[in-house]
Amino acid sequence: MIILLKLLLAHLIGDFGLQFKKWVDHKRKYRLKSGYLYLHVAIHAVATLLLLWPEISRNLLYLWIPAIVLVTHFMIDAGKLMLRKSSSKNASSWDTAREQILFFADQFLHVLVIFGIWFWVDGGAMVQISGIVSQQNLLLLLCLFFLTQPAAIIIKILIAGWLPKNESKEKKTLANAGRYIGILERLFVFGFVVSGNWSGIGFLLAAKSVFRFGDLKEKEGIKLTEYILIGTLLSFGLAMLVSILYLKVRISL
Known part of the structure; x- marks a missing residue:
């Protein structure tokens, strides 16, 4: 496990700690001709070498x-640079989405390589991984996944008949912001319940009331306010129900 942690730390240092905006912009513009690309990968190699030096000193292999x-x-960074746009000016929503996809794909591939190295050098890695894939962890993953998109769809269907017709296409809000706010709040509620911090739910509800309902008083949209309130209470209630069920089932496993 120590090798895995060191490899992950070296990655974080190289990709986030010692990579600057000037470098990123230069690489985006000049791609494989950018000297910062080669400096960047060299930093990764040096950071890995320094962190693994105790192990290397014992085994030169x-x-x-x-x-x-x-x-x-x-190879991964070069592929990402060739797929991304050379300039971020006047970026469309698709360009933004592509940048997000490329970023997470890039990070996934780097982490995949790190785990591959760990599996190769650590004979007990598979045993440790098999311990991670336990019934309790699978139950946790199931609950967390349910509280994201599935719960959002269920709540949307339940309150679809109450959506005010004149507010069905609100143009002054961020795209899908309400959905992501709901997902985050349910995950926070789950964390509060599982950790026994029920007071955190009250703080979360109060904070949302201040920011979400404060801008509705000027619209005179009583129906919209009630619609949002119903959705919020359903979201919190569903998250608390899933959290309690998780705690009950986890004990029996």
Whole structure:
């Protein structure tokens, strides 16, 4: 496990701690011709080498790990640069979505390489991973996933008949903001209940009331206010119900 933690730390240092906006902009513009690309991957290799030096000093065969990190990081970053736009000016919603997809795909591939290295050098890695995939962890994953998109769809269907017709297409809000706010609030509620911090739910509800309902008083939209209130209470209630069921079922596992 120590090797995995060191590899992840080296990745965070190289990709976030020691990579600056100037470098990112230069790489986006010049792509494979940017010297910052090669400096960036070199930093990853050096960070990996320094953090793994105690293991390397005991076994020189571990020297191949920084080399693998160097080569794979260059290949992944080069592929991302070739797929992204050279300039972020006048970016459309699709361009923004593509940047998000490329970012998470890039990070996923880097982490996948890190886990691959860990599996190769640590013979007990698979045993440790099998312990992670337990019934309790699968139950936790199931509950967390249910509280995201599935719960959002259920709540939307339940209150669909009460949506005021003149407010069905509100143009002054961020796209899908309400859906993501609902997902985040349910996950927060789940965390509060599971950790036994019920008072946190009251704080969360009060904070949402201030920010969400405060801008409705000027619209004289009583129906819209009631619609949002019903949705909020359903969201909180569903999250608390799932949380309590999780705690009950987890005990029996």
